[in-house]
Amino acid sequence: MPKVGMEPIRRHQLIQATMQAIDEAGLADTTIARIARTAGVSTGIISHYFGGKDGLLEATMRFILAELGATVSTRRRALGTSDAKAHLRAIVEANFDDTQVSRSVMKTWLAFWATSMHRDDLMRLQRVNDRRLYSNLCCQFRKHMPRRDAQEAARGLAALIDGLWLRGALAPEGLNAERAIHIAFDYIDEKLTASTANRGTRPTSATAHRHPSKESIS
Template structure:
């Protein structure tokens, strides 16, 4: 029988082990056995807490998504500005922050996007992430653009973030200054 309180310790440990194994071996090589070995636990523990590899991968993505939106909430609370552009740029900078662009995390996000095209669980998680990001952008934009236009602009900004993130990831690193400059230029055109 597991010790009381162990899930709170083991689950984050197993998620970090999954991220490291995905970084080293990719999604296909991230077996329950290899992840368990990396975490120093029996594969049975992964099956117990997550119901297997897919459950662990799902929880890993939920963890990264949760981490992103917690960081975004914190950044918006601490850095909130009067300017709509500045508030949007907080969202952009958080999307391109260190925690989201570490090479090992990038590999997990890339694998997640690939899985989302073929797996309903990961597709749903991708939709949740996209909708929450778009909602955050619309909230900042609708006061100056109106609802319909803010939805359109938020789609473009989210696409620019994803595009800069993806291109930078494939090129070996994201040029955050360049990416934020281009996105700011677009916002300045739209917002006058």
Template sequence: MPKVGMKPLRRKQLIAAAISSIHEYGLADATLARIARKAGVTTGIIHHYFDDKNDLIFETMRSLLEDLRVEMVMQLRSAEGPRERLLAIVDASFAPKQFSVEVMTAWLSLYGSALNAPELRRIFNIYGARLASNLRHAFAALMPATEARRA
């Protein structure tokens, strides 16, 4: 019988191993066997929590975007005005956690892969639209609307 509460912990562990494997081997060569080895589990464990490699990669991307969203919300909560909102968006986007070598490698690999992977492309488009909306909102309070849309 599985341990209660194990699923989110195990998925997080496997996603971390996927990020590390993408950094070490590249996305194409980050096989389930390598990811499993890095996580200290069998490939069967990966298949228990994810349908296949594509599912794990998609969830890895969602996890990276969720980390960024959490950082953004945290930064925006303390922003008191439009200028501070704009700086909060920039600070969140360039937070140290987003710029670890492993995370940056994963971001770049996943961005490149999104060109040919509709599910990744869809989630990137959602992220891009949200970021653009946040930036437009911040700029709109600092300049005329026509300039804010171009900024």
């Protein structure tokens, strides 16, 4: 009979072994036997806890996504301000945090993205993650600009984060997280500065009331 309290330890151990195996051999050659050997357990343990390789891959991605969500929350709570620019920057920094850019995690992310195109359960995880990022970004941009502008700015920043991360993951020299963060920061500054300038050219509230915009009547 397993010792009380061993299950969380075993699960974490196997998730770490999965990322290590993907790092070393790629997803196609990451077999149950290889993961078990890396973790120093029997293959039956993996079947017992996860039902097989597919279940273990899903659990591994849930673990990485949970770490990302926790990192975003921790950085935002530490700000002590509701300033949109600060929160947008914190979200960017969290996506390039050490927990998301280690070699094993990056290779697992890449394997996850590729596999999610063929597995509904992983695709759902991917969509949840995408929507969470977009929603967080849009909420902050909305503090400075109309809804449609905020939506476009959020889509742009989300695409920029993913693109910078992906290019870094595939680059022979690896990801330069600091440079990627600065590029994303420049995008945020550009959007917020443009929004401030646009506010100065908009009609007064009285004029806007007489001539409602598409934004106000949509």
